[in-house]
Amino acid sequence: MTAPLEGIRVLDIATFLAAPFCGTILADFGAEVIKIERPGTGDSLRCFGTPAPCGDSYVWLSEARHKRAATLDLRRQEGAALFRRLVAQSDVVLENFRPGTLERWGLGYADLARINPRLVMLSVSAYGQTGPYRDRPGFARVAHAFSGLAHLAGEPGRVPVVPGSTSLADYISGIYGAVGVLIALRHAERTGEGQHIDIGLYEPIFRLLDEIAPVHAATGFVRERMGADTVNVVPHSHYRSADGDWLALACSNDRMWQRLALAIERPELADDPRYATTPERLARREEVNALVSAWMGGLSTSEILARCEREEVPCAKLLTIEDIFADPQYDARANLLRVTDPRAGGLTLPAALPRMSRTPPRLPVAGAALGSSNGWLFEELLGLAKEEVEALRIQGII
Template sequence: MTERTGDNSRVPPFASPAALLSDLLPDQAVLTNIRVLDIATFVAAPFCGTILGDFGAEVIKIEQPGEGDALRGFGTRTECGDTLVWLSESRNKKTVTLNLNTPEGADIFRKLVAQSDVVLENFRPGTLEKWGVGFEALRAINPKLVMLRVSAYGQTGPKRNEPGFARIAHAFGGLSNLAGEADGPPVVPGSTSLADYISGMWGAIGVLLALRHVEQGGDGQFIDIGLYESVFRLLDEIAPAYAKYGTIRQRMGADTVNVAPHSHYRTADGKWVAVACTNDRMFERLAAVMGRADMATSPFYATSIARVERRAEVNAVVADWIGALPQAEVLDICQKGGVPCGPVYSIEDIFEDAQYKARENLMEVEDPRVGKLTIPAAIPRLSETPAVFRHTGRGLGADTDSVLTSLLGLDAATLSRLRAERVI
């Protein structure tokens, strides 16, 4: 893999310092010596870069001169002009401006590719080919190159050239049709960016698999992901159920198919809890803590099939019991009775929760431009090579000169000319 350059100062790990003998150096992280060129925009492919950067990869974010990635303006703006989304999700990335839609910009990019391991992109299919920097052209320069290509519908098929965002992917991928109340319209499934984040995660898996192949002596390759595919792949049995039995799952609100009770219930103090009885043993425990042990032996309620047939009745019994108690008491009774039950949290609740604090899921960091920030900590949690944090999302072009000087040997006069010609 590539030879890493950069700052070797000590940085705090995401994992608790008490759990480690010493802080990790960036060059001790698991993906050290992997260089990634992130020429993508917004979240989907760039989130792959965020994951790789969390674990030590040198990620060079390449943006259009003067305007930068649209993610800089998406979300809550801060006093530095960039948004909280940018500061959090572009962490650990160097930022370079480079106009790939110019001959000299494309040539500089090719030279960077020759010294890199991975390229992340999410342009419409054919765009990079038009600029002369498509995968085949880049592979001729670097046969070991791994390229992640994320687009709305993938690189092939009749819709390959159509634009799309996560909301469209949720709809086309079948997720939106399942979100909402049975008698209401399809709704946003939690976050309008869900498909973007999931695609970034699939992308990271693909990149790591491809890098493993290179490590074993194989050639580079590209990973092709359509946003809609990322959500469709997570929809459990809806495809085989339709193919074999013609079942078309409909919206069920907080309920779920095949099991009951498995829903959200309001407590006496106006809060909510989630209850998950995925099998008969769990229901037996719930029936016991509700004081309705008879339900666990009744032929009308004892099995999952019977409870699904009487879903409304079962939900009413559970709702009545939970609705008569405050949330804290419901949680305590269920915990002692071995019943899977959890609070339905807002972000305010999350910030106060002891489990989040114990796991250090929220990380306080200092940004040189806006001061103290709290951002989600990296996952997964590795016991020997945990993630490392170096910095939040940087200003536009903050590392242009240092990257182009250290990797390509460009001098000050050349950088000044390129900047005047808006190549960088």
């Protein structure tokens, strides 16, 4: 079966996660992604996190899947010249240097578009290519802070906490980047014109914060930390079972409250004027939470889940990664894929998304060794002689 993005060539000159994750998504669906790294050291992601037996980190093996690995020093004139030749034969460039860096090397979008007018370039930086903060550095943790997300994470009056993952902004920026690249490729297909995609790392996180911006504009309301609770509905939080497990309960409307009353086996609560409507429950948030906490605290996890499933109330145990590996739903959906890598041996990697009925993603091939595709790239693709390639290697250009 021909992969849907087969024939699309992507040059990934970015580091760590945000822009590279866009390349990972494209590669999962058949794009030829060439990871270009600094000679000698490579992408810092190779040594970030837990090292695998092959020396590269497990996150590298997972997130650099399917990519060819080559080395090239873009800072040197000879390296920049070779990169321009690659651009002439490619469709997409992914980068996350600070704004102005590639322009100083003569490799900015305007420079590359003169070589290849159909070129699509994705730039992911801390604050975007414009604005007073464009030159500031930043990582996902800083993006979580600047977007407003970190302010909301944690208990009222306590230290704000990490919102689940320090890499959330990287991954979501990569997803938005992939959407942008596919839109731009469609436009180029129709018009012959490429374009530059510009994402500030904080922007995708800010975009996902539901009603917070329009409500503040309309009313001046400033949302604060609420722990596990949710601003507009209750009960919609985490509650503890008699087993000591935490469970997530999502009672998002009055109909769901009626179902929960049946699960609790107190059907009279459904029509109780103190609780029957969302505004009434919000006015008695602590009372409602105490009621649900007392109910869950008197039952085992399995009994709570059984009652909620019986009455179609959304509820789930907060899973650890150990729980996930044993869960039948994850197994049925093949969310964890076991592969054998010639360098790292047996690996378990998260499956690619989304699931597609006619054009499914490829089975993952783990991230490659540094420079493992140099021969293919410089000799086969660019047509250099072996002697030329060896000379470039000795000079540290590749």
